Amino acid sequence: MAQRVHCALPGWCSVPLLLLLLLQMTAAQRADCPDPCIPLSQCPEMRKLLEKPTLENISALRRATCTYETDPKVCCPSKPTTTPPSTHKTSLLPRNCGQSVYLNGVIERTVVHFDAYRWIAALGYSVIGFPGIEFLCGGSVINERYILTAAHCVHSSALAGKKLEVIRLGEWDLKSDLDCLGNVCIPQAQDNAYEEVIIHPNYNTRVQFSDDIALIRLNKSIDLSTPWIRAVCLPPQGLDVSKFAPDHKSYIAGWGFTENGTTSNVLLHFLLPYVSNENCNISYRGNIVDEQICFGGIKGKDSCGGDSGGPLVMSSTTGPPFLQVGLVSYGPVNCGQKDVPGVYTSVSHYRNWIEMNMRP
Secondary structure, eight states, X not given: OOOOOOXXXXXXXXXXXXXXXXXXXXXXXXXXXXXXXXXXXXXXXXXHHXXXXXXXXXXXXXXXXXXXXXXXXXXXXXXXXSSOOOOSOOOSSOSSOOOXXXXXXXXXXXXXXXXXXXXXXXXXXEETTEEEEEEEEEEEEOSSSEEEEOGGGTOHHHHSSEEEEEEEESOXXXXXXXXXXXXXXXXXXXXXXXXXXXXXXXXXXXSTTXXXXXXXXXXXXXXXXXXXXXXXXXXXXXXXXXXXXXXXXEEEEESOBOTTXXXXXXXXXXXXOEXXXXXXXXXXXXXXXXXXXXXXXXXXBOOOTTOTTOEEEEEXXXXXXXXXXXXXXXXXXXXXXXXXXXXXXXXXXXHHHHHHTOOO
């Protein structure tokens, strides 16, 4: 059942759901609170900011949010301010994230507009015995230096003769230097090298593909102000996807294998339904842990080989920002089986780990 928003003060229920979601997203970032942490409804100074939801005031509210239960609580300053004081470590995750206007109503694995998944990355490998680069995994841009992906896309035990060579951003058609839809074309994709790979220390130690998550630090910063490369939003630590999913659309995208048994040169996407861990464990014999989530189980609709590490995103009920709630981990050998969902790493369980392992 979806969480209901309690109307704690006059006009509260008219507050845009997106604003409440942003406050909830920020709550996990606040490690300390120099002022009393009280309900927003009881803090006159911060309520004034809510009455005029400008970008500046929304940012101030997000910085002041100290927790989120049924209603947000804020660090309530003793003196009027438009910029609440902050002594906590600044997050390296961008505030402007998860923006897309082309994700709506997708029900089949269809070609996407090249502006839809500006955060998606294609990981290219050299493979012993094969010339050139093979794009075998995906990832997502989370800030100007870091890519989020699956541990099995970069762990030595899973590479077996493959070597990560390039992280490609701003891509749409892997086989074309110039990507065009109709009369609109986008600049050539950017190939980036990396300087560090950070794999979760507990990867694959509890159950199959447990803690299947890794960070790739690029060797130089990328420009997130360009139209074609942006960062995706990450969910707050501990977000309960089972409560969040029923009222939100879930999208997966990639260049992986299709129902025809071939990979796609052009980026494809589709909607996937959420499957509870209880039901998912029926297919996987009880080997699904809390840090994993499941989606799919519909014949012909699934992530597949080549999609590994790629982002599964959810919108709010009204659209952006999009949160990356999962990343592709594993599934049945024959993808797209009825009643056999795919397994995804639950990103909300690793939000703190991600931030702890990032540096400027």
